[in-house]
Amino acid sequence: MGREVYDAEDRSLRPWWDANPTGGSRPGFLSASLFRICTAWIMMLVLGSITGWGLLVCFAIVFVVTVLLYWFGQR
Amino acid sequence: MASLFGDHAGVAETAFNDPFGELSGLVNRAWDYATARGEPPSLWVAGTTLGLALILVVPGPVRRRGVNYLDTLVHEWGHAVVGALFGHAVSGVRLHSDASGRTMRRYVSNSFAWIGSQVSSWSGYAAPAVMGTLTAWLTSTGRAITALWIVATLALSLLLLARTVFTAALVLATHGVLVALLLVDVPDVQAWCSALIAWCLVLSAARGAWLVTLSPTGSDAENLRDETGIPARFWGVSWITLTAVGAWMTVVYLFDLAIWPKA
Numbered sequence: 001m002g003r004e005v006y007d008a009e010d011r012s013l014r015p016w017w018d019a020n021p022t023g024g025s026r027p028g029f030l031s032a033s034l035f036r037i038c039t040a041w042i043m044m045l046v047l048g049s050i051t052g053w054g055l056l057v058c059f060a061i062v063f064v065v066t067v068l069l070y071w072f073g074q075r
Numbered sequence: 076m077a078s079l080f081g082d083h084a085g086v087a088e089t090a091f092n093d094p095f096g097e098l099s100g101l102v103n104r105a106w107d108y109a110t111a112r113g114e115p116p117s118l119w120v121a122g123t124t125l126g127l128a129l130i131l132v133v134p135g136p137v138r139r140r141g142v143n144y145l146d147t148l149v150h151e152w153g154h155a156v157v158g159a160l161f162g163h164a165v166s167g168v169r170l171h172s173d174a175s176g177r178t179m180r181r182y183v184s185n186s187f188a189w190i191g192s193q194v195s196s197w198s199g200y201a202a203p204a205v206m207g208t209l210t211a212w213l214t215s216t217g218r219a220i221t222a223l224w225i226v227a228t229l230a231l232s233l234l235l236l237a238r239t240v241f242t243a244a245l246v247l248a249t250h251g252v253l254v255a256l257l258l259v260d261v262p263d264v265q266a267w268c269s270a271l272i273a274w275c276l277v278l279s280a281a282r283g284a285w286l287v288t289l290s291p292t293g294s295d296a297e298n299l300r301d302e303t304g305i306p307a308r309f310w311g312v313s314w315i316t317l318t319a320v321g322a323w324m325t326v327v328y329l330f331d332l333a334i335w336p337k338a
Binding site: 041042045046066074 | 103110159160161162166187188209213216221
């Protein structure tokens with residue numbers, strides 16, 4: 001992972017499931033993951049509404065697109 | 076309307092035998108429920124909700140505050156979701172009582188993530204216009220439940236990133252109201268509320284774009300100017316253009332002007 005160029009992480013009021021008392025390497029990982037799942041669900045609903053495609057097709061497309069974008073962002 | 080949770084006895088029995096099959100069934104039922112289609116709203120609904128939205132959005136310190144909160148909620152969600160899509164670590168969202176907000180995120184130093192940062196900054200003022208137009212389109216095609224479900228999920232997702240009590244209370248209240256609207260079994264209530272949300276988002280997005288163009292100090296437009304070297308006024312005009320197109324599409328969809336293709 002490269003240098004972090006913008007660090008404004010806010011640790012105040014972190015939910016109990018994301019508490020990081022031992023200083024682990026991925027604070028906030030669970031919240032961020034659940035946020036991504038909610039975002040993916042919204043994208044699936046939008047895609048399904050526009051195209052009329054079913055759940056599995058929408059899931060596959062959203063999954064591939066989001067993983068690719070995430071991968072490019074982390075390189 | 077499809078039942079989300081189905082028969083309780085059946086759920087218990089299947090969950091014991093095949094928990095993954097039951098999870099799949101629950102997701103399928105949620106999908107069917109969220110994508111259910113009904114009747115599109117009448118012109119009377121479109122006109123009345125437009126009037127209500129104008130009353131709520133046009134200046135007035137008390138009346139306007141509620142719509143401003145919804146606008147800010149969607150604005151910050153726009154920053155967060157685009158940042159997350161580009162691989163940024165979104166570490167928190169704060170909404171303030173004066174209807175301003177802030178999204179905290181970090182990203183690694185590659186060009187793709189830098190572009191994502193600029194898109195994320197730009198998407199804040201774009202998000203209410205896009206979400207409002209999308210809500211209008213969904214409502215006009217009889218998918219008011221889908222529209223409300225999307226906004227409810229949006230609020231729930233921000234609850235995960237809320238880093239102040241006020242933020243958590245605001246997104247929880249928004250989510251609660253939307254879930255209550257989804258559960259209410261009164262004809263057309265979802266279409267009314269969905270149309271009202273669409274108008275409020277589009278009108279407040281237009282107001283926000285106009286104000287930030289007139290006075291970009293300390294705004295996303297100024298951040299974008301500092302990062303890209305392109306004048307802040309350019310970004311303001313881009314938001315005005317987007318919201319104007321969104322407002323026009325919303326009028327076309329909700330008043331069924333039949334000059335724009337509808338799915």
